[in-house]
Amino acid sequence: MKLTVIGTGYVGLVAGACLAETGNDVICVDKDEAKIRMLRRGKMPIFEPGLEELVRRNSAEKRLTFTSQLPRAIRASSVIFIAVGTPQGEDGAADLQHVLGVAREIAQSMNGYKVIVGKSTVPVGTAEKVREIIRRETTHPFSVVSNPEFLKQGAAVDDFLKPDRVVIGTEDERGGEIMRQVYAPFTRTGAPILVMDCASAELCKYAANALLATRISFMNEVANVCEVFGADVDQVRRAIGSDRRIGPSFLFPGVGYGGSCFPKDVKAIVKFTADKGYDFQILKAVERVNHRQKSVLATRMERHFGSLKGRTIAVWGLSFKPRTDDMREAPAIVLIERLLAAGAKVQAFDPAAMPVAKRLFGSSVTLTARSYAALAGADALAVVTEWNEFREPDFAKMRKLMKTPVVFDGRNIYSREVMRANGFTYYSIGR
Ligand SMILES: NC(=O)c1ccc[n+]([C@@H]2O[C@H](COP(=O)([O-])OP(=O)(O)OC[C@H]3O[C@@H](n4cnc5c(N)ncnc54)[C@H](O)[C@@H]3O)[C@@H](O)[C@H]2O)c1
Numbered sequence: 001m002k003l004t005v006i007g008t009g010y011v012g013l014v015a016g017a018c019l020a021e022t023g024n025d026v027i028c029v030d031k032d033e034a035k036i037r038m039l040r041r042g043k044m045p046i047f048e049p050g051l052e053e054l055v056r057r058n059s060a061e062k063r064l065t066f067t068s069q070l071p072r073a074i075r076a077s078s079v080i081f082i083a084v085g086t087p088q089g090e091d092g093a094a095d096l097q098h099v100l101g102v103a104r105e106i107a108q109s110m111n112g113y114k115v116i117v118g119k120s121t122v123p124v125g126t127a128e129k130v131r132e133i134i135r136r137e138t139t140h141p142f143s144v145v146s147n148p149e150f151l152k153q154g155a156a157v158d159d160f161l162k163p164d165r166v167v168i169g170t171e172d173e174r175g176g177e178i179m180r181q182v183y184a185p186f187t188r189t190g191a192p193i194l195v196m197d198c199a200s201a202e203l204c205k206y207a208a209n210a211l212l213a214t215r216i217s218f219m220n221e222v223a224n225v226c227e228v229f230g231a232d233v234d235q236v237r238r239a240i241g242s243d244r245r246i247g248p249s250f251l252f253p254g255v256g257y258g259g260s261c262f263p264k265d266v267k268a269i270v271k272f273t274a275d276k277g278y279d280f281q282i283l284k285a286v287e288r289v290n291h292r293q294k295s296v297l298a299t300r301m302e303r304h305f306g307s308l309k310g311r312t313i314a315v316w317g318l319s320f321k322p323r324t325d326d327m328r329e330a331p332a333i334v335l336i337e338r339l340l341a342a343g344a345k346v347q348a349f350d351p352a353a354m355p356v357a358k359r360l361f362g363s364s365v366t367l368t369a370r371s372y373a374a375l376a377g378a379d380a381l382a383v384v385t386e387w388n389e390f391r392e393p394d395f396a397k398m399r400k401l402m403k404t405p406v407v408f409d410g411r412n413i414y415s416r417e418v419m420r421a422n423g424f425t426y427y428s429i430g431r
Pocket residue numbers: 006007008009010011012029030031032035083084085086098101102119120121122149150151152153260261
């Protein structure tokens with residue numbers, strides 16, 4: 001099939017590369033010309049495991065091409081995916097200007113029947129808006145399909161190639177049938193293709209993210225309660241996670257959720273349901289808990305040191321989670337800003353997010369080339385992202401480098417016994 005994917009971010013580039021991998025001809029379009037130039041040279045604008053190889057291979061086979069010229073791509077394709085950003089607007093609502101703008105541009109370039117697929121996360125009713133815009137601009141036949149994306153950054157390629165399920169929202173059989181063909185190669189092992197109306201499909205994505213965010217905030221509250229009563233959240237987590245009705249994933253307490261999806265999607269669902277008169281109370285609490293949790297490490301440091309003025313704090317992990325360079329809404333940002341405001345000096349390291357951190361913090365933070373270099377002369381270390389390479393460090397070397405051996409572990413990656421045995425003052429979450 002001839003496909004176009006508009007938006008070459010974490011979702012669009014992964015989708016484009018994976019769709020080319022199954023033999024389709026895919027044109028990836030982005031309005032960011034610098035990004036397109038990079039991709040044409042085989043350079044990745046983002047870090048995502050396995051993506052570079054996929055892009056290189058399919059580009060070499062000429063199945064995957066990159067352009068900033070949307071009209072030509074539309075005319076050459078029968079299925080067009082919209083994977084542009086839907087950032088948070090001022091009032092918490094999803095900002096739909098890119099999605100609706102692209103819908104108009106598609107309509108103006110149509111030269112026959114097209115399936116227009118919404119992959120961006122959009123409020124309920126957006127597929128209908130897209131349909132209206134296209135209907136106004138063209139007399140060519142078309143189907144609008146809602147196909148929310150569930151991939152996780154850090155494992156995006158795998159998630160796209162082997163999805164747990166594919167959701168297709170459609171109001172007509174023709175578009176639905178073409179989408180089944182598109183996804184057939186990815187669902188051979190039995191993952192279901194769930195076909196439903198567009199409103200349900202649009203809500204699926206928000207409901208999934210909202211539930212995952214709820215689990216995180218719930219466990220952060222349980223961790224805080226563990227601290228009040230002297231209980232150990234690890235024990236509690238294992239016990240409740242063994243219950244088959246609950247399951248073990250997404251029960252890890254920490255420093256709050258971040259990233260480009262959970263924060264904005266939780267806000268968006270609260271807003272678009274409020275617009276219809278519904279008060280989504282549980283999600284308002286999820287947000288409040290998350291906001292408070294992002295300050296837990298800084299508050300604990302202030303309590304430990306009295307004042308942070310003049311202290312040197314090492315930070316390991318800047319991305320909002322491991323295996324990505326994405327720092328959007330990362331808890332590390334909240335921590336670092338608070339440390340700087342309190343007069344501390346910050347020395348930070350992340351295995352992938354250093355270029356992003358450089359753009360964010362400029363020279364206000366010392367970014368070190370290696371993890372251990374961040375520890376030189378430090379009064380304390382804060383572990384903010386649970387990258388694998390932080391899990392088994394050389395504790396003796398750490399102690400030698402640090403001025404005082406104090407560790408604030410925001411992800412509970414170390415054992416309290418091991419830390420004590422190695423002479424560290426050790427703080428973690430809910431233990
Ligand atoms: N990142 C994730 O893990 C994830 C997972 C599932 C769903 N989503 C959703 O998918 C959508 C995209 O997310 P992302 O993280 O890939 O965003 P992103 O910001 O990484 O990428 C969006 C891309 O769209 C491009 N773009 C914007 N307007 C354009 C236009 N008019 N024409 C051409 N290109 C345009 C931007 O230049 C950018 O490259 C969002 O709605 C998001 O909520 C994201």
